Amino acid sequence: MPRTASNMHPLGTKAAEFYLKDMTSGTASFSFADLKGEKGTLVLFICNHCPFVHHVIEEVVMIANDYRVQGLGVIAISSNDVLNYPQDAPKLMTEFAFENNFEFPYLYDETQQVAKAYHAACTPDFFLFDNQDKLAYRGQLDDSRPGNGIPLSGSDLRGAIDGIIYNRTINPEQKPSIGCSIKWKK
Structure with missing residues (x-):
């Protein structure tokens, strides 16, 4: 499976605003300001079909559940081209969120403008903002990858959130x- 590394966007960059439809409810739309946390905000770019996302999703949900009660906002976004990758369609996003017990919004970035604004490159791609909405961490969950035998811990992301x-x-x-890679429209 081809591997794409995330772009290491400059730390301190301000979070880009957006207004996207939430596929966990199917009816509500939210902005960054609506969903940001008191202590900070985790924005993650994921999709339904990526084996890397499937590998980490249980740990991501545990992290969200552990830290939301401590004032962390958690926002998942899918930006993939659904015409060429129909398994990432909004209806299936709703199912994916339900199957994985998301207690946080899973937003659909149909125009891909939000992924571009965040310089997202891959799924999963993690962007952690502090309480001033400045980028404090962008990087990996931990060293575990599908097939490398390293157990999931979320240690890198958890350490940044604790920070x-x-x-x-x-x-x-x-x-x-x-x-x-994010599946860009042609």
Whole structure:
């Protein structure tokens, strides 16, 4: 399976605003401002079909559940081209969110403008913003990948989240996430 690394967007970059439809409800639309957390906000780009996403999704949901109660906003976004990748269609996003017990919104970026604004490159791609909406972490969940035998821990992302919640220094030397490329429209 081809691997794409995340773009290491400059730390301190302000979160881009958006207004996208939430596929967990199918009716509501939200902005970044609507969903951001008191302590910080995790924006993750995922999709329904990527084996890298399937590999990490259980840990991602645990992280969301562990930290939402501590003031972290969690926002999942799918930006894939659904014409060429129908398995990522909005209706299937709703099913994917339900099957994986999402307690956070799963937004559909139909125009792909949000993925471009965030410089997202792969799924999963993680962007952690502090309480001032400044990028504090962009990188991997941990060193686990499909087939490499390293167990999931979420250690890299959890360490960064702890940093923004407990006002600790976050290591600026961050490893990029690795996953399937975002399926851009032609």
